[in-house]
Amino acid sequence: MMVQGSSLCVLLVVLIGALLVKSEPGPRPRPTPIYSNQFAVHVPDGPEAAAEVAAKYGFDNYGQVSPPIFLLSSLND
DSSP states (O other): OOOOHHHHHHHHHHHHHHHHHHHSOOOOOOOOOOOOSEEEEEOTTOHHHHHHHHHHTTEEEEEEEETTEEEEEESOO
16 A cells, blocks of 8 residues: 555654644643741851841741751741
8 A cells, every 4th residue: 555645744744743742841830839937057156156146037046957057947936
């Protein structure tokens, strides 16, 4: 059986169109944002400086997580 040139052309256009539609990504749903009132803060000057930073910006200092990282939390817990 012989395929006519115009039929082959139509088949080729349909296949290319299907590939383009399939390969084009659609918009992804955005994940629900998660907000936290706790922050790990790099304070290289030590615990006293971390306490000053927390007090200055209205946070509680929950102490050192790892040197020199401190965990600060909002007073609005």
